[in-house]
Amino acid sequence: MTTTTNKNYDVLSTSPVRKGVPEKATGQAKYTGDITLPNMLYGAILHSPLAHAKIRNIDISRAKNLPGVKAVLTAKEVSNLKFGHSPARFDETALAVEKVRHVGDEVAAVAAVDEQTAREALELIKVDYEELPILLNPVDALADNAILIHADHPCNICQEVHNEVGNVEKAFAEAFLIRTDTFANKKSDGACLEPQAALANFDLSGNLTLWTSTQVSHYVQRTVAIVLQMPVDKVRVIAPYVGGGFGVKASAGSHEIIAAMLSMNTHCPVRLVLDREEVFMHNRARHQFYHEMTMAVDKTGKIIGHKHLSVLDGGAYSSFGIATIYYNGSLLHAPYAIPNMRYDAYRVFTNKPASGALRGHGGLSNRACFEAQLDMIANEMKIDPVEMRIKNSVQAGDTTASGYYLSSFNMRECLKEARDSSEWVKKKNKLPKGKGIGVSTSYFVSGAGASIYRTDIPQSTVIIKVADDGNGVTVYTGSNEIGQGSDTVFAMMTAEILGLELDDVKVISGDTGLCPIDLGAYSSRQTLMTGNATKQAAEAVRDQILAKISQRYKIPVSEFQLRGGRVLGTEKNQEELSVIRNRYMFEHRHFTNLVTSGPLTFSEVARLIYADSGSILGKGTYRPPDIQYSKEWKGSVVGASPAYSTQTCIAEVTVDPNTGDLTIDHLTLAHDCGFAINRKSIEGQLEGSMCHGLSEALFEEMIFDNKGRQINPTLGDYKIPTTMDVPDMNAIIIESNEPNGPFGAKEVGEGCILPVVPAIINAIRDACGVVIMELPITSEKILKSLKAKEAAKAEYYIYKPPAAADKILARAAELSKGSSAR
């Protein structure tokens, strides 16, 4: 079900078939690993089997001599220039220099005539390691005498944050009720169905073409150019069809640089496709978070203060982690009005694959903890959980304590629609034993206000070129279509403005050789940012067409309109119309199906302009407006966005009291996406998010042994949901009019994962009185809790994170003592 703003559009707010989908359904769509070039070699990477070790020596002689092997590279042979995600923390090299920091660190690379030979050659490389102590959890890593994973980071602290707004101590002193809880999730993986892949071709003119499965063609281009010391424009990055990203493909990876290095070395194209185990070793998905939250409310249930102590297990490199640690604080500043907040956090290096960004970046685990706690307080105060949330909610026009201005924010409508459609009032406290219903809300950014490297360039630039014969247009954008449907969104906007059919609009995206720069698919930025640039470019095309016709007709521009493939208004002067039409018809006299009546067509007018002055080009740029954020809350620039989405999830569950077996019976998700551009795509994002959220709630956990080796690096052992795990779901589109968004649109796709986990946690509490504060929620944890609850004859039982989590948080508390938060 949906609500709609009912605007008068021809193309927008419909559910067209997406661009590229027929190709995907017929097997014609080429993903990176499907592309073959003449003389292509196959690359393979040797990964460290050890979590922490010095490299004494690497002997590549036997591998080099294996017939069919064309290159064997180690750090000795290639550029050791550092790269990474945050420019302030470039701490990775393509191949390990002197030491390895996690199982899977890239040590050497091979190119050979076929994949099997490449893999065989890896076996012949002899690496002499000197093992170092392994740090697998933050408490060991934060110890005063711990060995350093990166020499320049004492106590293995990658980043620490101490923030305060308002006066937290005063708020706590005045509180009616204060409650402290701890929470932990597990390190997860993106589990995109398409493994990362790269195909590099370094040609004889010194140009590098890199096809890669990426979310960020521009950042990959720039990173590869930095490491290989090439001019940026000599590197062309092409993202062909991409089989999912979810965040893990939102930075340049070693494999992309290594493929380029192998191609440079062999003068042949080299294709490198990661296998599933390598995907897990590369990882870069959600961090493992530890949280201690203390919430203070007044006697009416209004939240007046909040303290958040957190530790992020970052793995071996910084990756996205600097952004993550700030998001982990700032993504709690809405959707509730909290005047006094304190946040202390540490991101810690450990000897595991680096964590990065995943759908709902920096906002899932903290949200789960917060919402579970809020529900417990509501329960204690006998306030209905939905009412508790409405009571505390912010709304459009409000500014959060971190200074974010909410230009549109339909949270209350999300809550009400989700409540009504799930029949909350009929079910809450009225369900049979073992059945429960739970609610959660959340919010998310619609594009990071600041780009990843410091720059004055716009975040998005778009060029639209009208076909020279006038039949349709092509949109050129460096943005990345990764399966979320962004190409279709830009085509729809363009078609709407130019009065064309969707089929008349082609989109070329993700190719740095053809497209103007766009920062890519991360932080849910493209619909708003690339969309604004697209809208501007299409309007520039429209204005040229209307100006030309107005000039010919000597009638004001306002008399004409582009719609239905026609320039409406041109019928007002039949004489002029005939001149233009006859000229077009004469030129096209060998073509059939020419239009002979009615107003001039888009093609006729576009051809007229081309004949006079050449190609019609429209240009669009987008840079965020002056986004508000609090100077008092350090780092609040991470989380500052031109617009904010908000969402509500309601989960219904059944718990078997004898086994702890959990069934998710139904999920409802209402999401404020601003104006809905492609309704079916939005539903798809909501449904995908419900499934993904359920997955992180119930299944996902990368498990490591005491040597830092992942013991479940397969899609059989690392569980994600199947058709049997996913319940029926109701995706509800809530619209608002976002002033900073194109046509009023903002994000969908990331924010909507955030309320799913806590809605499930809260539904389980409702069903059986146990609160699972450590993900994943397993039947075993539920059963243990049920037994403990019965033994204590208590109304509730809280399943807390293990004692190790308390130690980690205690160490963080000790370290943060006396830290200035202003």
Next chain:
Amino acid sequence: MKKYIKLNINSTEYELLVNDNETLAQLLRGPQLNLTGTKQGCELGDCGACTVLMDGKAVNSCLVLAMQANGHAITTIEGLASNGKMHPIQEAFINAGAVQCGYCTPGMILKAKSLLDVNPNPSRKEIREAFVGNLCRCTGYFKIINAVEIAAKGQANKEAGN
């Protein structure tokens, strides 16, 4: 060790030289055939992206050795359209919004064909059970299940002469 095998792929007879450790998925995707519509997501039979039909039955082509396929008939996603017209299951997936990143799609569509060939009118529960070995990270499966239902209905209408 290499050996010649005979395969019928998408109704065309082939004689192909294959390695003894080469999987059917590798053979299909490899330089001899270039049928890259068959995807590989795990190479362990966990994800179902490489699903093809062998004598009409859905198999994970990464778990079948090319030599085991000797003498059998294989249908890949490239073989589903006929006379320039997509198969109704493909149409259903496209129109139902069941395709996002598309990497699982060829396997899903072939799995759907194998199901509907033996059970032309499956319940939602039966569809769920049939697709348990085909993973999708994007869609939450909801519109995939819808697409299979729509395809089944379309097939039923066609048979009823509607």
